[in-house]
Amino acid sequence: QDVRTGAWELCDLAVSVAREAAGLVRARRAAGIGHVATKSTETDVVTSADRAAERLITDRIRQARPADRILGEESGTHAGDSPVTWVVDPIDGTVNYVYGLGHYGVSIAARVADVTVAGVVRDIDSGAEWRAVRGGGAWRDDRRLTGSEVTDLGVALVATGFGYQPDRRARQGAVVGGLLPHIRDIRRFGSAALDLCLAAEGLVDAFYETGLNMWDYAAGGIVAEEAGLRVTGLSGEPAGAGMVLAAPAALYGPLHDRLVELHARAA
Ligand code: IPD
Ligand code: CA
Ligand code: CA
Ligand code: CA
Missing domain, CATH: 3.30.540.10 (Fructose-1,6-Bisphosphatase, subunit A, domain 1)
Known part of the structure; x- marks a missing residue:
């Protein structure tokens, strides 16, 4: 063995x-x-x-x-x-x-x-x-990858994605709608694993998505973490089905807090 x-x-x-x-x-x-x-x-x-x-x-x-x-x-x-x-x-x-x-x-x-x-x-x-x-x-x-150096959420390009369940999607849409006025823009490329790698490389500034399975984020998650990003869930939870948030240190706090607020409102 x-x-x-x-x-x-x-x-x-x-x-x-x-x-x-x-x-x-x-x-x-x-x-x-x-x-x-x-x-x-x-x-x-x-x-x-x-x-x-x-x-x-x-x-x-x-x-x-x-x-x-x-x-x-x-x-x-x-x-x-x-x-x-x-x-x-x-x-x-x-x-x-x-x-x-x-x-x-x-x-x-x-x-x-x-x-x-x-x-x-x-x-x-x-x-x-x-x-x-x-x-x-x-x-x-x-x-070697080190993530984005952007420090202001207002000019951050944020990748995200949407699940396949209509009710979850409606909530995800409400959250992304609330986030848009506070960031540079959203990208929805269609692959959470690649999104996490783009964040690791700094080709987007941060990534978040709810409802992911471990196969979507396990590999991309370690790539992002090893590039120096914080990869977590919300409010002290580890990354998981509830949330995978990946952001460099300077963006993590403001993006995390905004997502907590928007999720409470969309619940
Ligand atoms: C999907 C992609 C997509 C994400 C979905 C995933 P699949 O995985 O990662 O970007 O938004 O939540 O389910 O089904 O193409 O392997
Ligand atoms: Ca997948
Ligand atoms: Ca798949
Ligand atoms: Ca699939």
Whole structure:
């Protein structure tokens, strides 16, 4: 049984598996969208490429480390008795994939004892790749990332996203409407994992979204944290389904407090 838990080694495996999965999705997309089915609502889609990529990722992890657990968006929990859990989103941004817009990614994180220790997000279309190891920094290729230097929320470009449930969306819309007058602008690119990497790189100044699952934010979250951003929920909660807020220190307080106020009003 393989219980080596070195974060660099886990990161290297995540990177090589993410590259292979990205290649599979690119090849599939070149041949067409594939079969599209709906999940929780008619706007929540899954394609044959999501499923095939997740199968490839889980197969490769299983081959390399048969004792590890895996949590994947499309296939759920795979049991194991090692302390390592892999958290997999085979395509984050499936709607972008379906429309052929680009900007969808493979996201793979490794967690040990409930702490994310390594993560990689790879933009399938562009080939851009972000990775991080706990304590080892966040990287895009060979460039170390340090987030945005913007200090004034009023000129901050903030990325966010919306879930697939209509009632949640209505609340998310109310919050974003209340936030807009207080920031430079909003970006809704369609992939939470990539949004977190853009925030790590300072290509947006901050990111927040409610209702995310761990596979959406585990890898992007460690990339943002290792770039020096604070990544939390609201009011002392850890990042989770309630909220994933990622912001550099100077923006964190004002954005956090504004979101608390807007969520109370939208409840
Ligand atoms: C979605 C994307 C989107 C976010 C949604 C997620 P999926 O993931 O990350 O940006 O707003 O909340 O569900 O379904 O494309 O893997
Ligand atoms: Ca999905
Ligand atoms: Ca996702
Ligand atoms: Ca997905």
